[in-house]
Amino acid sequence: MATVTTFREASSTFAPMSARRLLIFGGIALIIAGMLFGDIFAVFVLHQNGGRTGETLLAAAHAASAQNTAGVRDAFASIASLLEDRGTKVDAHVHMTDAGYLALLLALVQPYVALPSQRKKRLAQLFVAGGVLLPLGIFLIHYVGLSWSPFPVIGWASVLADSAGALLIIALLGQAWGVWKWLHGERSEPMEAEEKSHSWAGRVLLSGGTVLVLLGFVHGAWYAAFNLYKHEAQETGILHSLVETSIVHSSTGMAEAVNQYGGLAAARAVSIAAHSHIIEFGLLAMLLSFVQPYVFLSESWKRRWVVVMLAGSFILPLFVWLELKLGLVAGGIADIGGLMVIVALAGMLVGVLRYTGRADSRWLQAQP
Amino acid sequence: MNGSSKILILGGIALAAFGMLYGLHYALFVEHQTLERMGNALADAFVRVAQGRVADAQASIDAYGLTRYNYVRQVDVHSHWIGLAMLLIVLGVVFERVGFSESVRRWLALALLTGSVVFPLGVILQTATHSGVLTSALAVGGSALVTFSLAAVALGFTRHGGNRA
Numbered sequence: 001m002a003t004v005t006t007f008r009e010a011s012s013t014f015a016p017m018s019a020r021r022l023l024i025f026g027g028i029a030l031i032i033a034g035m036l037f038g039d040i041f042a043v044f045v046l047h048q049n050g051g052r053t054g055e056t057l058l059a060a061a062h063a064a065s066a067q068n069t070a071g072v073r074d075a076f077a078s079i080a081s082l083l084e085d086r087g088t089k090v091d092a093h094v095h096m097t098d099a100g101y102l103a104l105l106l107a108l109v110q111p112y113v114a115l116p117s118q119r120k121k122r123l124a125q126l127f128v129a130g131g132v133l134l135p136l137g138i139f140l141i142h143y144v145g146l147s148w149s150p151f152p153v154i155g156w157a158s159v160l161a162d163s164a165g166a167l168l169i170i171a172l173l174g175q176a177w178g179v180w181k182w183l184h185g186e187r188s189e190p191m192e193a194e195e196k197s198h199s200w201a202g203r204v205l206l207s208g209g210t211v212l213v214l215l216g217f218v219h220g221a222w223y224a225a226f227n228l229y230k231h232e233a234q235e236t237g238i239l240h241s242l243v244e245t246s247i248v249h250s251s252t253g254m255a256e257a258v259n260q261y262g263g264l265a266a267a268r269a270v271s272i273a274a275h276s277h278i279i280e281f282g283l284l285a286m287l288l289s290f291v292q293p294y295v296f297l298s299e300s301w302k303r304r305w306v307v308v309m310l311a312g313s314f315i316l317p318l319f320v321w322l323e324l325k326l327g328l329v330a331g332g333i334a335d336i337g338g339l340m341v342i343v344a345l346a347g348m349l350v351g352v353l354r355y356t357g358r359a360d361s362r363w364l365q366a367q368p
Numbered sequence: 369m370n371g372s373s374k375i376l377i378l379g380g381i382a383l384a385a386f387g388m389l390y391g392l393h394y395a396l397f398v399e400h401q402t403l404e405r406m407g408n409a410l411a412d413a414f415v416r417v418a419q420g421r422v423a424d425a426q427a428s429i430d431a432y433g434l435t436r437y438n439y440v441r442q443v444d445v446h447s448h449w450i451g452l453a454m455l456l457i458v459l460g461v462v463f464e465r466v467g468f469s470e471s472v473r474r475w476l477a478l479a480l481l482t483g484s485v486v487f488p489l490g491v492i493l494q495t496a497t498h499s500g501v502l503t504s505a506l507a508v509g510g511s512a513l514v515t516f517s518l519a520a521v522a523l524g525f526t527r528h529g530g531n532r533a
Binding site: 060061063064065066067068069071072073075076079080083094098101102105108109112153154158161162165166168169172173175176179180183206207210211213214217218220221224232235236239240243246247276279280283286287289290 | 369374377378381382384385388389391392395396400401404407410411413414415417418419420422425426429430432433436437440447450451454455457458461462465507511512514515518519521522525526
């Protein structure tokens, strides 16, 4: 019964091919794609890339010790390539999921955007297109490089990424203009009924999300206060020691310094990943609480997906953080946490699809 | 939409747009050059070792450390401004469910917005002053403002739930 009531309330704000529908679909799809990409990257690329970077740094130190300048330059060209490979994949993952969050967010504020529906739809299309093209451009940077580029350091893939970033900015400024007009009393179309999700699923996602964000803030403050400067000092200290050991031709010293460098990079990476993931999942949970009126599933299935979503959102950052202490087992558990979030998101997306099918069939039946 | 929600939604959209513009500017004019400088400094250090120029090698490592210090903060500012902006907008939509009076909610909204602007601003200014007291105070104060305000919002959500019950 509750589902039917919610359905009637929400359907007025979810017209076929409306901006809000496009943003909700596009947003959830971008988040799922971004997370899948992140999981694949973590399993197949991240650790292997880190290992190769360490080996190449050691090779550079050995080449320096042997006074082989060309060898040093070759090793650092390889390190630059490895870092670019890793960096662009991390950035593609982050930008795709963040564009998804922003799309869900924009779906929320659509009732307050005082623009004609056609223009709102065009802005939504622009935003989703930018959200797809930006991470695609970033991903291609490593593979396209500077081929056929007229610029000294910017390749065509960077141009694609930057243009897509500009699309996102234009869409966002358009939305801001619509909100500004709304605040000045303009209403381009009848004000849509604002749906509110006071259901169990909505409330638990909202409060659970807030707690996750808060935990992430506290962890970030703790990291900045006690580890950030220490890690920065340690990094230059280790590099100085690597330089000194290569001057005295100490192979053991060089290997020790490179090991320390790898350990430090891992410690940094897990802290930052835990911090960013717990906050992003918290934000995602809060956003999904608003989407619940559009999830056309039985109450028990809605609750199930909420529990899976929040459990995965807590498990992933916690076990990423524990990876240095517990090793690969923790990494595996973290990946399962990520998979739980993806499955829960897919479950909710199915619910939204069922909702739209039902809404559209009713709309078609109502046509003369 | 009440006053506190307007502060959060408009402030959030403006901050997100500003954060993106900063990111676009950074990607176009700063990032590639910074990465190039960072990579060159590290490579130069080992090349100097190979050439037997020890003092120059150590100076290159220090230059690498300095460039990396700036790079980390420049990237962090971009992601924190946009991330905090998204949080502001989400909270703005749901702020009426914070179980405090509108005047308290308005103060909370102002504190959240101020903290979200000031915290990354303090971080980016550190690249100019290198751990200056004022910039560190801005960053710490801004992040504390956001954290405590969010804790108050979380408390407000529970109060709202209690009132409804």
